Amino acid sequence: MKRTNSHTMAHIHTLSCGKVYEHLCDNLDSQLDSESCRRIKAHIKGCKNCSALLDSLKKTVTLYKVHPAPKLPGKCRQELFAVIKLSGGKKNTTR
Amino acid sequence: MKISPETLNDAALIAKVKNGDERAFTLLVKRYEQTVWGFAFKLCRNQEKAEESYQDTFINVYRKIGQFDSRSKFSTWLYTIVANNCLMKRRKRKLDSLLESLDVAPDMESEDVQKQLAGWDDSPIETMMNKELREQMDAAIQELPSDYRVVFVLRDLEDKTAEETATILKLSIPAVKSRLRRSRIFLRHKLHSLMTA
Ligand SMILES: [Zn+2]
Numbered sequence: 081m082k083r084t085n086s087h088t089m090a091h092i093h094t095l096s097c098g099k100v101y102e103h104l105c106d107n108l109d110s111q112l113d114s115e116s117c118r119r120i121k122a123h124i125k126g127c128k129n130c131s132a133l134l135d136s137l138k139k140t141v142t143l144y145k146v147h148p149a150p151k152l153p154g155k156c157r158q159e160l161f162a163v164i165k166l167s168g169g170k171k172n173t174t175r
Numbered sequence: 176m177k178i179s180p181e182t183l184n185d186a187a188l189i190a191k192v193k194n195g196d197e198r199a200f201t202l203l204v205k206r207y208e209q210t211v212w213g214f215a216f217k218l219c220r221n222q223e224k225a226e227e228s229y230q231d232t233f234i235n236v237y238r239k240i241g242q243f244d245s246r247s248k249f250s251t252w253l254y255t256i257v258a259n260n261c262l263m264k265r266r267k268r269k270l271d272s273l274l275e276s277l278d279v280a281p282d283m284e285s286e287d288v289q290k291q292l293a294g295w296d297d298s299p300i301e302t303m304m305n306k307e308l309r310e311q312m313d314a315a316i317q318e319l320p321s322d323y324r325v326v327f328v329l330r331d332l333e334d335k336t337a338e339e340t341a342t343i344l345k346l347s348i349p350a351v352k353s354r355l356r357r358s359r360i361f362l363r364h365k366l367h368s369l370m371t372a
Contacts, residue, residue, distance in 0.1 A: 098280035104356075129283045129292050133363075136295045136370065140363040141331045146300055147312055150222060152212040152229070157204060160230050164237055 095123045100130050104137070185249045192240050204233055210250065211257055217328045218261045218321070220313045228260050235260075254335075254343040258325050270320055274357040295370040308369055315365035319358055326351055327358035 100123050103116070124130045180188065180202055188206075191199035208229070215228035235256050243252055281288040296303065316324060322344075329335045329343060330351070340351045 097283045101280035102278075129289075132292045132294050136367070137359050137363050139295055139300070139370070140359060140366060142300055143304070143308070143312060143366070144316070144327075144362070145332055146304065147309065149213060149216045152208060153222075153226065156212075156226055156229050157208065160204065160233050161201070163230060163234065167234075 095119050097123075097127060097130055100124065100127070101133075104130070104134060186245055189240065189243065189245060189249060193243075200237060203236070207250070207253055208233075211253065214254065214257050214328065214333060215261070217332050218257070218325060220316060228257060231260050232257050251339060251343055254329065254333075255345075258329075258344060261325060262321055270318070274320070274323065274361060277357045277360045278353070291364070291367060293371050295367075303370075308366070311366060311369055312362075315362050318365070319361060323354050323358045323361075326354040327362070330355050331359070 100120050103120055104124075124134055180191070180199055183191070183199075183202075185206075188199050188203055192203055211232050212225060212229050215232070216222075216225040219225055219228065232253070236253065243249070281291070283289075283292070316327075319327065325344065326340060326346075329340045330337065335343070337348050337351050337355075340346075341348045344351070346354075
């Protein structure tokens with residue numbers, strides 16, 4: 081026998097993987113407690129495929145969150161004000 | 176009694192900038208430069224472009240502060256300016272159909288999809304963050320069209336709500352949601368080969 085697909089066993093009556101997939105990304109850590117949210121969470125809990133996908137999506141976001149960014153170089157602000165002065169200083173707003 | 180400008184709230188500070196107060200403008204730059212820099216860098220992952228965007232953004236603020244509606248949130252306006260700087264440089268449409276195809280759920284039973292779903296390495300993030308992965312992450316996010324990338328950065332990295340992201344980008348909330356979904360799935364697929372244990 082080929083591998084068993086946990087989602088076809090436990091949650092066939094609630095939701096399909098396809099339906100879950102459509103909502104999977106709306107809010108990865110949704111605290112929402114609507115009926116549809118509860119069904120999606122229940123499905124994910126019992127489905128190896130959907131939980132693997134959700135975990136990897138969360139991890140993707142985390143990786144980008146911790147992806148280092150350099151500090152703002154100190155020269156940037158000086159350069160900005162130099163450019164503004166060169167371009168005429170006083171601005172032309174409402175006068 | 177004299178109030179120190181440092182303690183002014185945004186609205187009061189901006190009112191001074193609108194009246195041509197140079198010192199108030201300097202304070203406004205200091206108050207928001209880390210936000211602008213962080214957002215700009217996350218959008219382009221490139222030091223030189225981020226510096227350019229920092230400068231362009233504040234020059235725009237300086238010139239257009241008169242147009243800023245003081246009833247709205249300043250940071251929202253600022254994010255819009257940075258995003259527009261980035262979006263102007265865009266127009267590579269060939270990935271769009273691929274991204275749209277990500278809306279369709281894959282057939283979970285197929286061999287290929289099973290391979291794509293194989294569990295990710297669960298070691299701690301810090302230990303996986305090596306040079307190869309960082310390069311792959313940079314390449315992947317840059318491959319994302321900028322009108323998608325900007326949604327991903329605002330929602331997931333800057334932690335903006337869907338509503339604020341929609342306001343910043345002048346998009347509908349469903350458009351924000353669908354771009355975010357597609358972006359996440361796209362990036363996840365791009366990192367997959369490096370992440371399976
Ligand atoms: Zn499933």
